[in-house]
Amino acid sequence: xxxxxxxxxxxxxxxxxxxxxxxxxxxxxxxxxxxxxxxxxxxxxxxxxxxxxxxxxxxxxxxxxxxxxxxxxxxxxxxxxxxxxxxxxxxxxxxxxxxxxxxxxxxxxxxxxxxxxxxxxxxxxxxxxxxxxxxxxxxxxxxxxxxxxxxxxxxxxxxxxxxxxxxxxxxxxxxxxxxxxxxxxxxxxxxxxxxxxxxxxxxxxxxxxxxxxxxxxxxxxxxxxxxxxxxxxxxxxxxxxxxxxxxxxxxxxxxxxxxxxxxxxxxxxxxxxxxxxxxxxxxxxxxxxxxxxxxxxxxxxxxxxxxxxxxxxxxxxxxxxxxxxxxxxxxxxxxxxxxxxxxxxxxxxxxxxxxxxxxxxxxxxxxxxxxxxxxxxxxxxxxxxxxxxxxxxxxxxxxxxxxxxxxxxxxxxxxxxxxxxxxxxxxxxxxxxxxxxxxxxxxxxxxxxxxxxxxxxxxxxxxxxxxxxxxxxxxxxxxxxxxxxxxxxxx
Ligand code: NAD
Numbered sequence: 001x002x003x004x005x006x007x008x009x010x011x012x013x014x015x016x017x018x019x020x021x022x023x024x025x026x027x028x029x030x031x032x033x034x035x036x037x038x039x040x041x042x043x044x045x046x047x048x049x050x051x052x053x054x055x056x057x058x059x060x061x062x063x064x065x066x067x068x069x070x071x072x073x074x075x076x077x078x079x080x081x082x083x084x085x086x087x088x089x090x091x092x093x094x095x096x097x098x099x100x101x102x103x104x105x106x107x108x109x110x111x112x113x114x115x116x117x118x119x120x121x122x123x124x125x126x127x128x129x130x131x132x133x134x135x136x137x138x139x140x141x142x143x144x145x146x147x148x149x150x151x152x153x154x155x156x157x158x159x160x161x162x163x164x165x166x167x168x169x170x171x172x173x174x175x176x177x178x179x180x181x182x183x184x185x186x187x188x189x190x191x192x193x194x195x196x197x198x199x200x201x202x203x204x205x206x207x208x209x210x211x212x213x214x215x216x217x218x219x220x221x222x223x224x225x226x227x228x229x230x231x232x233x234x235x236x237x238x239x240x241x242x243x244x245x246x247x248x249x250x251x252x253x254x255x256x257x258x259x260x261x262x263x264x265x266x267x268x269x270x271x272x273x274x275x276x277x278x279x280x281x282x283x284x285x286x287x288x289x290x291x292x293x294x295x296x297x298x299x300x301x302x303x304x305x306x307x308x309x310x311x312x313x314x315x316x317x318x319x320x321x322x323x324x325x326x327x328x329x330x331x332x333x334x335x336x337x338x339x340x341x342x343x344x345x346x347x348x349x350x351x352x353x354x355x356x357x358x359x360x361x362x363x364x365x366x367x368x369x370x371x372x373x374x375x376x377x378x379x380x381x382x383x384x385x386x387x388x389x390x391x392x393x394x395x396x397x398x399x400x401x402x403x404x405x406x407x408x409x410x411x412x413x414x415x416x417x418x419x420x421x422x423x424x425x426x427x428x429x430x431x432x433x434x435x436x437x438x439x440x441x442x443x444x445x446x447x448x449x450x451x452x453x454x455x456x457x458x459x460x461x462x463x464x465x466x467x468x469x470x471x472x473x474x475x476x477x478x479x480x481x482x483x484x485x486x487x488x489x490x491x
Contacts, residue, residue: 003034003183005207006190007041008048009200015040020180025094025325026316027363032092034183037206042215045175045204049146050221052201053173059202060143060171064118071115071169073196078189079108085157085185087318092182093156094325094365095280096317106447107161110463113447114169117468132486136479141472143171144247145223148216150237152229153327154283154387156182157189159228162451162462164189167226168203170471175222177206177213179229181327213237220244226470227251228285230385231411231456238459249460249470251285251452253385254413257406258288258442259396259428262297264418268440270304273391276416276442278312278369281326282335282389285457286414288442290382292405295395302373302393306351309369314356325364326388332365335388339370342381347372347392377408385411399424403431412454416442435461 003019004011012035019033037045053060059067078085086100093100126137147167151159160178167174178186190205206212213233217225217240226249227237234252241248258276260269276288293301317324326332332355339353352370367389375382375392382392396402406415406428416438417428425439435453438444445451450461460470 003032003187005035005037005041006187006194006203006205007045008204009194012041014038022092022181022184023328024091025327025365026318027360028329028365032184034180034187034207036180037208037212039211039215042175042206042208042212045206046146046216046219046221048201048204049173049175052199053143053145056199056201058199059168059173062171064171067169067171068115068119070196070198071111071118071165074192075108075111075115077192077195078104078111081188081192082108085188088188089157089182089185090317090324092184093153093327094317096322096324097320099280100317103155103158106445107158110158110161110165110447114165114468117465118169123474132480132488134481136481138477140475140477141170141469142475144471144473145172146221147172147174147224147226147471148219148222149174149176150213150216150225150227150229151176151178153179153181154280154285157185160186160189162467163226163228164203166462166468167471168198170468172224172471173202175204175206175216177208177216180207180209183207214240217241218243222246224249224471226460234458249462250458251460251462252411252413252456252458253387254285254287254411254453254457255290255383255385255409256286256288256411256414256416256434257290257292257409257432258415259402259406259417259432260291260293260297260301261402261417261419261421261424262294263420264297265420265440266300266304269301269418270308272416272418272440272442273305274308274312277391278309278323278389279443281323281367282369282391283327283331283387284443286436286443286445287387288414288416289386289391290409291391291393292396292402293393294402295397298393298395302350302371305371309351309371312369314358314361314366314368316360323366323369323389325361325366327365329365331387332367335367335386335390338381338384338386338388338390339367342372342375342379342390342392345379345381347379347381348374352389377405383409399428403428407431407433410456413457414438414453
């Protein structure tokens with residue numbers, strides 16, 4: 001199969017007809033050659049989306065019932081091909097099969113959720129007695145226009161769907177650019193978009209990295225850009241977007257605290273802490289990468305965490321181990337560098353701390369789950385996002401110290417509290433400056449609940465009703481009920 005981009009309703013190899021290689025991270029073998037978009041391809045996609053939204057208008061003007069039905073068809077087709085999509089995601093990204101299956105289920109439900117939401121009446125009606133007389137005022141929600149959607153590689157299909165479903169539901173014309181590290185499932189999704197008959201130009205797929213991204217964020221023809229990725233690139237997107245003050249949505253990095261009090265259920269806290277940092281090989285923006293544990297509970301907790309971590313299975317993700325490989329060699333080396341930094345900084349590596357090269361895993365990009373104990377707030381491994389299966393442990397003595405340590409980060413994406421004291425759980429969670437928080441669990445995520453960060457973890461929200469509204473403009477329409485003169489000017 002030829003892995004191509006999709007511009008203005010056509011599959012194309014692009015202006016240059018140049019490919020790059022993607023590899024299976026489990027064994028480094030060749031997976032696919034993918035055609036890469038050029039600057040001209042990017043401009044063509046923007047033109048197509050602009051024409052679709054402002055001239056053709058067929059997607060934008062389609063009634064919301066019919067548009068919603070098309071999204072439902074996408075969900076059905078994706079569900080029918082769940083196995084194929086999940087396996088492709090495993091090959092391309094390295095996540096264990098059962099995690100990939102959950103991602104496809106979530107993607108299916110996301111399309112269904114926004115298909116239903118777009119059919120629900122929205123907007124408000126107000127009767128006002130303003131200084132000039134009696135008026136009716138109402139609001140309508142309109143699509144924002146040409147939206148560029150940029151996503152990372154950690155949830156290749158799902159991160160795209162979190163943007164595509166609400167953006168398309170709202171009637172926008174979109175240009176989608178997934179991470180070039182993992183594009184295959186996105187290309188397959190666009191096959192479905194074509195089958196269900198989304199009008200040409202309303203959805204475009206580009207394949208590339210910074211070059212394409214810079215054209216999208218710097219274009220005055222793009223009305224909105226929504227970006228999921230690192231904080232550093234997010235800042236560049238925001239700067240470029242100033243050119244036409246385009247609407248910006250940012251879902252960025254994190255260094256999230258997982259606060260564990262001595263009265264927590266030991267087994268529950270340990271298992272959730274592992275889900276918090278080892279799921280998806282720790283390549284999760286909301287990962288609980290900083291464990292803060294009450295001093296009196298430290299020894300018991302860490303001993304049990306190491307025992308449980310030692311049973312984690314690592315292997316070919318298609319065989320459904322607990323952990324697969326890191327997405328690629330570059331990212332694996334980045335994680336391994338951080339592990340060395342941690343050792344040099346004086347943190348005590350009490351588990352893992354190296355590449356995993358047992359048997360066939362030697363050919364792939366596997367990293368042993370890694371636990372650093374006796375960490376301090378000044379260490380880089382405590383401050384910087386590693387985006388791998390590496391967790392740091394620090395201790396606290398009091399509730400206020402725990403809160404202070406939890407918030408001692410420029411990020412504010414997520415956080416959790418483990419305790420059997422209900423009042424304390426609510427008190428502490430309220431003090432954590434983060435957009436996504438959990439009590440006595442870590443990482444569950446729902447289509448219905450808005451997702452996003454405080455501080456340098458982002459702007460705006462995805463998912464939920466808010467996730468749809470991000471792709472809409474709200475227009476106020478005011479109607480004067482007495483069309484005669486109001487007598488404001490005396491002469
Ligand atoms: P990244 O910032 O390197 O890349 C993200 C996307 O931006 C990719 O598609 C990339 O090609 C593109 N890009 C690169 N340079 C660009 C530029 N100059 N202009 C526009 N786009 C450009 O991030 P990554 O390594 O792909 O993903 C990991 C990061 O994503 C982590 O920091 C993680 O926390 C974050 N993330 C956040 C969320 C969230 O919901 N907050 C979810 C998943 C991942």
